Amino acid sequence: GENVGLHLPTLSVQEGDNSIINCAYSNSASDYFIWYKQESGKGPQFIIDIRSNMDKRQGQRVTVLLNKTVKHLSLQIAATQPGDSAVYFCAEGGAYNFNKFYFGSGTKLNVKP
């Protein structure tokens, strides 16, 4: 299967700081990427997505960067808040694969007040 992994399994940041969560993917044919947030006892919640024809996309307090050359994806969270504490997953997919996504192993984000 595809290899979608994260560099840091746990990330601790101070409230108000910016957070960066990284993800590597292995299939150069993948053209659609999604970041999810999962809180305890809940299903993954969509944060932001990006297609391969873009290298940056911004949402509310979040930015996703895509570097196709090195097959790397990152999620930046500005002014991290305690409510951002959760596990974050990247997911890799493509139009060729319908809705079969490969998920990374997840990074736990701890926000210290």
Added chain:
Amino acid sequence: KAGVTQTPRYLIKTRGQQVTLSCSPISGHRSVSWYQQTPGQGLQFLFEYFSETQRNKGNFPGRFSGRQFSNSRSEMNVSTLELGDSALYLCASSWDTTKNSPLHFGNGTRLTVT
């Protein structure tokens, strides 16, 4: 708009039994996917349905099956349960499958096999 609804929320079954999980997608979403989540393997794709047809399948044994109804609601079945089937089973729906669109997940069914 109501989100993805999965029932039941929790299930406890005995090895060898079978189980059926249910999923109601977001209104208007025609694609339903199922994923298994475990601490060891993470999120793994089971199968995807669109217009009552299975269009994609993951690497799971034949004990895992599913179906989709004309109203897009979906069920998955696991027969002859094994201890290793204990997991959180997540259903996700999406709107457009031709260009990929985000999966919207339910809160899952927590299955425990004893």
